[in-house]
Amino acid sequence: MKVTADQALVKKINKSLILHTIRMHAPVSRARVSEMTGLNKATVSNLVAELCAQELVTEAGPGESSGGRKPLILHFNATAGSVIGIELRVKQLTAVLCDLDGGVLQEVDCPLAAHDFPYVLEQMKSIISGLIAQAPPSPYGIVGIGVGVPGMVDDGIVLFAPNLGWEMVDLRGILESSFEVPVTIDNEANAGAQGELNFGAARDVRHLLYISAGSGIGSGIIIGGELYKGARGYAGETGHMTIEAQGKPCSCGSRGCWELYASEKTYDNPGLSLPARTTGELVRHAISGQPDVLQHFASIGEYLGIGVTNLINSFNPELIVIGGALSEAEPWLGGPLRRVVAERTLPYHKQQLEITFSRLGSRGTVIGAGFSAVMHFLGNIRVTL
Structure with missing residues (x-):
């Protein structure tokens, strides 16, 4: 019998669905995979056998039984x-x-x-x-x-x-x-954003803003569980959102961009008696209690809060994750950031909103x-x- 393209596509979709279900929920039984995917047990069994032959899934067991033969448990083979x-x-x-x-x-x-x-x-x-x-x-x-x-x-x-x-x-x-x-x-x-959604603080979150704050600022936007890239794929360039109408000139050609006030660009600052090249260096000065460094981090936190407030009022997310190099400075940035957001965000947008710093740190x-x-x-x- 000739296999049509439609049949082949359905099989590919089902196989992908089973594989990702096992990857996300392992250890898991075939019966549980069938329940979660809505696919019948025979289809699951046949496609699991193919995945095992491809060494993408392994079997171990036996698992818990509610009566009868104990099932073999499926694992995603991360070492493939x-x-x-x-x-x-x-x-x-x-x-x-x-x-x-x-x-x-x-x-x-x-x-x-x-x-x-x-x-x-x-x-x-x-x-x-x-x-x-x-x-x-x-x-x-x-x-x-x-x-x-x-x-x-x-x-x-x-x-x-x-x-x-x-x-x-x-x-x-x-x-x-x-x-x-x-x-x-x-x-x-x-x-x-993908790192946080799959391995960090944002698992099971449907509406997420991931703020990458380091040498510049960018945002990963998750809407309805999917990465939003905009009409041409360029969404998320929030570091070039204007927060000072007549502010500093930016390399993008505009001026007053958010990242000029809330990123590592601020480290080239004559007000710092201990200039630093990286956030890690400045964090060490903050740990030792250097007053001008503490004040500088407080200023960055406030400016982060201003930009974050604009994004909250625009996207109404359920979670905001601050990642990138500046996540290392959470002890000094978190308070000023949250204070500004609490003062400036629209009341209903603050309900059931969580702001956290990346669990993956600078690895996100x-x-x-x-x-x-x-x-x-x-x-x-x-x-x-």
Whole structure:
């Protein structure tokens, strides 16, 4: 019998649905998978057998029985392959080698002395090569590379990254040509939102704003459980939201942008007696009680609160997660941020709203970027039940 494209697609969708159900809910029995997916037991059993043959699912057991033979329990095989997640910041590259369930196997940081693309590309290639060499043996090896970049991205091309001075860089094409594995490229805040949604503070959240605050500011927007990218894929450039009408000029061409007042850009400040290059350095000064550093963090927290208030009033989220490098400064930023939000947000928008700092810390974007590569490998087909 000839198999139609429709039948093949239905099978692919069902198989994807079963795989992701096992990945998210393991350890789980076949019967429970059938209940959660709505698929009949025979379909589940047949497709689970294929997934086991592909070494993406393993069986262990027996599990608990309500009578009769005890069931075998299904597990997602996170060690079937590895992915590399990379976050490109203005002052450094951070990369992780992860298993297929977001478990970090290796991590490396590399300071950047310049922003020009040839230099950054060589640093990136060196890091990727080193992590590939450290990958453990597995059935599928390195299955993908995910990269989060501080700029607008379309189909793997970095269209515009004002803080790097990049325009129209085909980063995906270059990396795929170099390493011969699939590469996913996204805005770093979108990657961070995916990291939090799947492995951090935002699990099971339907309406989320992830604020990536570091060398700049970007936002990953989750609406109805889905990443919102806008009409052309460029949504979330909230760091270039104007909060001072006649404010400082910005590299984007505008002025008074939020990130000029609430990111690491503020560290080039003559008012700081202990100038710092990174948030980690400034945090050490804050721990020692340096007064001007404490005041500077309080100012950043207030400005973060102003921008966050605008986003709350615009999107009415249920959760806001502050991630990126500045999440390391939560003890000094959290109070001023929440105070400004409490003072300025519309009353009904504050109801059942939670503001938290990333559980993944500064790892949110690299883990989210790696997760995007995992989803590409697993053939993620979204199904609404």
